[in-house]
Amino acid sequence: xxxxxxxxxxxxxxxxxxxxxxxxxxxxxxxxxxxxxxxxxxxxxxxxxxxxxxxxxxxxxxxxxxxxxxxxxxxxxxxxxxx
Amino acid sequence: xxxxxxxxxxxxxxxxxxxxxxxxxxxxxxxxxxxxxxxxxxxxxxxxxxxxxxxxxxxxxxxxxxxxxxxxxxxxxxxxxxxxxxxxxxxxxxxxxxxxxxxxxxxxxxxxxxxxxxxxxxxxxxxxxxxxxxxxxxxxxxxxxxxxxxxxxxxxxxxxxxxxxxxxxxxxxxxxxxxxxxxxxxxxxxxxxxxxxxxxxxxxxxxxxxxxxxxxxxxxxxxxxxxxxx
Numbered sequence: 399x400x401x402x403x404x405x406x407x408x409x410x411x412x413x414x415x416x417x418x419x420x421x422x423x424x425x426x427x428x429x430x431x432x433x434x435x436x437x438x439x440x441x442x443x444x445x446x447x448x449x450x451x452x453x454x455x456x457x458x459x460x461x462x463x464x465x466x467x468x469x470x471x472x473x474x475x476x477x478x479x480x481x
Numbered sequence: 482x483x484x485x486x487x488x489x490x491x492x493x494x495x496x497x498x499x500x501x502x503x504x505x506x507x508x509x510x511x512x513x514x515x516x517x518x519x520x521x522x523x524x525x526x527x528x529x530x531x532x533x534x535x536x537x538x539x540x541x542x543x544x545x546x547x548x549x550x551x552x553x554x555x556x557x558x559x560x561x562x563x564x565x566x567x568x569x570x571x572x573x574x575x576x577x578x579x580x581x582x583x584x585x586x587x588x589x590x591x592x593x594x595x596x597x598x599x600x601x602x603x604x605x606x607x608x609x610x611x612x613x614x615x616x617x618x619x620x621x622x623x624x625x626x627x628x629x630x631x632x633x634x635x636x637x638x639x640x641x642x643x644x645x646x647x648x649x650x651x652x653x654x655x656x657x658x659x660x661x662x663x664x665x666x667x668x669x670x671x672x673x674x675x676x677x678x679x680x681x682x683x684x685x686x687x688x689x690x691x692x693x694x695x696x697x698x699x700x701x702x703x704x705x706x707x708x709x710x711x
Contacts (some may be wrong), residue, residue: 410585412629415587415663465548467539467575469582471627 400445403476404465407438412470424431439463444480453477482709484510484525487553487569489544492567494530502527506702515547524709525562526553528569530622530684540583540625541571562606563678567623570670570680577583577644579673580638581630581678587663591624596661598646598669598683599653605672606708607679608645610700613625616653617646617697619683621661626682626704628664630672638671638711645679646670 408414414436419436432444447453457475484502488495495512502510513520515533520526534543544550557578559565565573573579583640586592600615602608611617630638638644647667650659660667662682670681684700 411631412584413587413663415585415589415627419589464538464542467542467582469574469580469631470584 399480400447400450401444401478402441402445402453402457402459404443404461404472404473406439406441406466406473407436408470425428429438433435434481438457450477482508482525483521484508484514484521484527485520485523486510486527486529487515487520487549488512488529489531489547490580491533491535492529492531492568494568494684494686496686498527498529498566500510501686501689501699501702505699505707508706509545510576510614513549515544515549517549517552519552520549520556523556523561525705526556528553528558528563528565528572529686530567530569532689532711533568534570539575539667541568541573541575543566544568544572544574550556555580557673557678560677562709564607564701564705565678565680566668566684567621567626567682570682571625573678575629578678580634581671583625584627584663585625585659586623586627591622592626592661593620593622594661595688596683597649599649599655600645601647602642602645602672604642605645605676605704606699607672609708610704611666614647614649614653617688617700618695619685619688619698620631620695621683623626623662623682624683626662626664628668628682632667635666638668639666641674643667643672644670645672646681646683657688662690
């Protein structure tokens with residue numbers, strides 16, 4: 399059994415109006431130290447898989463087919479084996 | 482000519498489209514539920530506006546996997562007409578029948594108002610009754626209509642005359658102040674390469690009768706009708 403944490407954010411080349419608004423709100427609260435901010439999505443799933451390699455390739459397909467829109471988004475995966 | 486309006490859970494402009502096609506244009510039209518596996522050999526498929534599957538994950542992302550979308554893709558592959566309006570446009574993008582993706586509106590607000598678009602393509606089966614540069618007053622109602630694609634795709638769209646409509650002022654001027662959602666190159670609607678699929682954010686079905694404040698959208702339906710009768 400594996401646990402996967404998937405983070406999806408807009409690509410660097412894509413303007414993130416939501417992130418910019420949150421950034422401005424932080425600045426208006428006085429947090430001038432914040433340079434840049436992106437808002438994203440977070441998925442957590444557990445999956446039955448024989449081994450790590452299979453889990454990784456299955457998650458990659460899930461991301462490409464549904465969880466991520468590759469035109470505007472990028473993603474990172476953190477995979478942990480549950481014992 | 483026969484038309485089908487696809488109904489997803491969460492569609493809410495389906496009846497408006499059906500009404501305009503049936504009562505305004507006298508076209509034979511049926512609703513097709515998203516679980517159907519064929520669209521009944523029609524000439525035109527309408528993917529209506531709304532919030533299919535509650536806009537979960539991304540707008541249009543889940544509707545793409547509805548059984549009926551296989552049939553819609555086959556219908557499109559045969560060169561028959563498909564128009565996706567608002568959420569229907571988002572579904573076409575997620576399905577890959579049109580290139581690009583939608584981002585949240587620049588303002589982060591849901592924008593619901595009449596806007597103006599400029600006609601750029603007058604040769605497609607959706608625009609043949611329009612004149613080049615013709616300005617249409619059509620309402621929009623969306624939170625995610627900020628069209629985006631990569632530079633290469635935009636160049637392809639521009640070069641192949643695939644941008645059907647751009648947001649503009651009442652006089653036809655292009656500019657950020659007349660762009661309601663921040664869309665790239667002021668894009669309001671695009672065509673596929675073959676010209677049989679149109680995706681647009683403005684709602685022609687809400688502007689096909691002058692009593693609703695504008696009858697300009699009717700020209701889009703009339704274009705489809707005249708192309709089908711040729």
